[in-house]
Amino acid sequence: MFLTTDERQQISRLFAFLLEGEKLAFDCASKQASLFSDMASRKFLLNQARQEKFHYRVFQSGVGILTPRGISNIPGLKQVRQYRCLLEESLDRGDRQESLLGMQIMLEGLGDVAVNHISAGFEYRNVGAMCRRVRHLILGQEDAHHSFGLARFDALLENQPIPDRLQQRSQDYLELLESLVYSLSDLFHYFDENSADYLNEFQAGLPDWISVQHT
Ligand SMILES: [Fe+2]
Numbered sequence: 001m002f003l004t005t006d007e008r009q010q011i012s013r014l015f016a017f018l019l020e021g022e023k024l025a026f027d028c029a030s031k032q033a034s035l036f037s038d039m040a041s042r043k044f045l046l047n048q049a050r051q052e053k054f055h056y057r058v059f060q061s062g063v064g065i066l067t068p069r070g071i072s073n074i075p076g077l078k079q080v081r082q083y084r085c086l087l088e089e090s091l092d093r094g095d096r097q098e099s100l101l102g103m104q105i106m107l108e109g110l111g112d113v114a115v116n117h118i119s120a121g122f123e124y125r126n127v128g129a130m131c132r133r134v135r136h137l138i139l140g141q142e143d144a145h146h147s148f149g150l151a152r153f154d155a156l157l158e159n160q161p162i163p164d165r166l167q168q169r170s171q172d173y174l175e176l177l178e179s180l181v182y183s184l185s186d187l188f189h190y191f192d193e194n195s196a197d198y199l200n201e202f203q204a205g206l207p208d209w210i211s212v213q214h215t
């Protein structure tokens, strides 16, 4: 595998951005574990936190190998910080439903799309064939986190309509995620990807009640 200095910088910027998402997912799942009283959910969330820490370390190692002198100009940090604020507010209120919405359903829904594209891009360029197993492992784990969020959210609803506060909140999360994806436009362009395609794919995978709200 040969990468030019520029390719190393750009992949490293992407990894450094993903790292922030993994850190947020770790913090969130760790706190969520204490909000759920049933053993199965607690166990899943503690396991998720452990997996997010592993993902964090994978991307951290990638950044260290690709750019040993460090990296600047990491995209999306402002949006990740804002997203973290919203999510932490819900965790501080002990709002299990909103935390599942913000993390497992929405952020990890987008993460799923992103990791799938990145993995496909790596296959296409024949970059990092050695770490194929790790990529597939992460993909499978992220899929499971997203599915858990959808199932647990529905179970908490108990067939009631979606509360207004969650309807409104979903739009706040959606807006931030859109802004996040567009802040990565130069990276997308570099890797021949398209921000709008990501968003369309992400929105198509969301529960209908979120898409319907979006204009
Ligand atoms: Fe993760």
Ligand SMILES: [Fe+2]
Residues within 6 Å of the ligand: 025, 052, 108, 141, 142, 145
């Ligand atoms: Fe995850």
